[in-house]
Amino acid sequence: MNIPQGLFYSSSHEWIKIEGEKVTLGITDFAQHHLGDIVFVEVPELNSEVNVGDSIAVVESVKAVSEIYSPVSGTIIAVNEELEESPELLNEDPYKNYIAVIEVSNEIETEKLMSAKDYEAYCIEEEKK
Amino acid sequence: MLEIINPETDPYYNLALEEHCLQHFDDQDILILWQNVPTVVIGRNQNTLEEINLAYVKEKDIKVVRRLSGGGAVYHDPGNLNFTFIVNDTSGLNRYDFTRFTHPVIKALDKIGIKAEDNGRNDITIGGKKFSGNAQYRQGKRLLHHGTILFDCNLEEMVRALNVSQEKIISKGVKSVRSRVTNIAExxxxxxxxxxxxxxxxxxxxxxxKHEQYKLDGHEREAVLKLKENKYSTWNFIYGSSPPFNVVKKAQFEWGNIKVHLNIKKGLIEDCAIYGDFFAGKDIAELACHLRGIKYQESSLKACLETIDITSFIPSAKREEILELFIK
Known part of the structure; x- marks a missing residue:
C-alpha cells in the first residue's frame, strides 16, 4: 500500500498536503483500493466555503456512494475537473489525482490527523478487523 | 434492531424516509421494508433522460425518483419488495461486505425451498438470473444498504419503462447494466x-x-414530508441533478432537415446550436441564443418558444414543428 511521507491522513481515509495556506486534498490508496472501481466523482464548486468535517465531494464506486470530508476550513480555490471525465484516475493514482485545493481560513488542526507512519499502523489495524 | 413500519407506497415519501432515518436514529440498527407504486428509481449519478422511456412513463403515470445510492436504474411496482438496512459504518474491511445484508434474503428463500446466491457483484440471483439489486450509501458514521426484491413484478412494464428512445445522448453519468431478471414467484x-x-x-x-417496531410520530412524518417536498419530488433533484450531457435531435420537415445540438448542465440548456438545409430568415444562432438557460423540459421549452417568432428565422416552419423537434 502506498502511503507517501509528508502528507497528513484522516481516519476517514482522506490525505492532505499542506503548503502554507494552501491545502490539497484527495483520497488514499487504501480508500481507492477498498472502494473498488470508481465510476463517478462529484467535485465541489469552485469558490465554495467549507468547514472542518463538511462533505466536499462524493465518490461513487461499484460498491458504494461515499462522502468525502474536509479536515480543514476554508475556500475551494481549485478542483480537479479531470475527475468528472475520468473518475478512474482515482484508482490509478489517488495522490497525483487530487480532488480539490482549499485555501485555509483557520489554523489547521494537524493534531487530529495522522502522519504517514501512524496512518500505516491504522490501516494495518483496519485490515485485521 | 428496530423495524420501522412503513405502509406508504409513495416513492418520493419513501426515499425521503430513508434519508430521514439515516440522519435521525443515531446508533440504532434499522430495518425498513417498503413497496412503491410503479416507479423508476434512478441511481445517484445517472442521467434521468437516458434511463427512462419518457413518453411511456408519462402515459402510464409511472413515477420517476432519484436515490442517494449509486448504480443503475431499477423499476418498482407493488410486486417488488424493498429492504433498507441502516447501521453504524464500522471500520475494518467488512464494511465493504454486502453479504451481511443479502444473507437474510438468501436465508428466507432457503426456508421456502428456493436456492439463491450472491453473484459477487451487487446482485442476488436464482439460477443465474437477478431478482435483487443492492446499493450502499455512506454518510459519516452511518451506512445505508438497500436492495430490491422482485417477487411478482410486472417485468414487461419494467422493460418498457426503462427502455430508452433512440435519442442520441452523450453523457458522463453512470450507465445502467442490463441483466437477465426473474421473479421469485416463478x-x-x-x-x-x-x-x-x-x-x-x-x-x-x-x-x-428482539423484534422492536416503530412508527414515525406526527413530527417525524412532517419532517419526511418536508424533505419530499424540498428534494425528492422536485424537478431539480430528479432531472436537474443529472451529470452534464449532450443531446442531438434531428427532424425532417417539408421545408427541410433540421438538427439541434444541446449541452445540458444541471438540467438547463447551457449551449444550443441549430443546423439545417432549410431556407433561413434571421440568423439561426439568435434563435439558439433564446434557448440558453431554459430548463430542458417540455413545459419550459414550450413557454420559451411561444415568445419567439419562429417564422422570422425559418419562414416556412410552424412553432409546433420546432417544439416537436425539441421534445420528441
Missing part, C-alpha cells in the same frame, strides 16, 4: 403472496433478537 413450490414472503423475511432478519 420459483415457488407452493403459492404464496408478497405479504407472506415479507413476514418470512422479517422473521429471518430478527431471528434470535
Amino acid at each position: 420459483h415457488l413450490h407452493e403459492p404464496m403472496n408478497i405479504k407472506l414472503f415479507k413476514e418470512i423475511l422479517t422473521q429471518t432478519v430478527f431471528a434470535g433478537q
Whole structure:
C-alpha cells in the first residue's frame, strides 16, 4: 500500500498536503483500493466555503456512494475537473489525482490527523478487523 | 434492531424516509421494508433522460425518483419488495461486505425451498438470473444498504419503462447494466403472496433478537414530508441533478432537415446550436441564443418558444414543428 511521507491522513481515509495556506486534498490508496472501481466523482464548486468535517465531494464506486470530508476550513480555490471525465484516475493514482485545493481560513488542526507512519499502523489495524 | 413500519407506497415519501432515518436514529440498527407504486428509481449519478422511456412513463403515470445510492436504474411496482438496512459504518474491511445484508434474503428463500446466491457483484440471483439489486450509501458514521426484491413484478412494464428512445445522448453519468431478471414467484413450490414472503423475511432478519417496531410520530412524518417536498419530488433533484450531457435531435420537415445540438448542465440548456438545409430568415444562432438557460423540459421549452417568432428565422416552419423537434 502506498502511503507517501509528508502528507497528513484522516481516519476517514482522506490525505492532505499542506503548503502554507494552501491545502490539497484527495483520497488514499487504501480508500481507492477498498472502494473498488470508481465510476463517478462529484467535485465541489469552485469558490465554495467549507468547514472542518463538511462533505466536499462524493465518490461513487461499484460498491458504494461515499462522502468525502474536509479536515480543514476554508475556500475551494481549485478542483480537479479531470475527475468528472475520468473518475478512474482515482484508482490509478489517488495522490497525483487530487480532488480539490482549499485555501485555509483557520489554523489547521494537524493534531487530529495522522502522519504517514501512524496512518500505516491504522490501516494495518483496519485490515485485521 | 428496530423495524420501522412503513405502509406508504409513495416513492418520493419513501426515499425521503430513508434519508430521514439515516440522519435521525443515531446508533440504532434499522430495518425498513417498503413497496412503491410503479416507479423508476434512478441511481445517484445517472442521467434521468437516458434511463427512462419518457413518453411511456408519462402515459402510464409511472413515477420517476432519484436515490442517494449509486448504480443503475431499477423499476418498482407493488410486486417488488424493498429492504433498507441502516447501521453504524464500522471500520475494518467488512464494511465493504454486502453479504451481511443479502444473507437474510438468501436465508428466507432457503426456508421456502428456493436456492439463491450472491453473484459477487451487487446482485442476488436464482439460477443465474437477478431478482435483487443492492446499493450502499455512506454518510459519516452511518451506512445505508438497500436492495430490491422482485417477487411478482410486472417485468414487461419494467422493460418498457426503462427502455430508452433512440435519442442520441452523450453523457458522463453512470450507465445502467442490463441483466437477465426473474421473479421469485416463478420459483415457488407452493403459492404464496408478497405479504407472506415479507413476514418470512422479517422473521429471518430478527431471528434470535428482539423484534422492536416503530412508527414515525406526527413530527417525524412532517419532517419526511418536508424533505419530499424540498428534494425528492422536485424537478431539480430528479432531472436537474443529472451529470452534464449532450443531446442531438434531428427532424425532417417539408421545408427541410433540421438538427439541434444541446449541452445540458444541471438540467438547463447551457449551449444550443441549430443546423439545417432549410431556407433561413434571421440568423439561426439568435434563435439558439433564446434557448440558453431554459430548463430542458417540455413545459419550459414550450413557454420559451411561444415568445419567439419562429417564422422570422425559418419562414416556412410552424412553432409546433420546432417544439416537436425539441421534445420528441
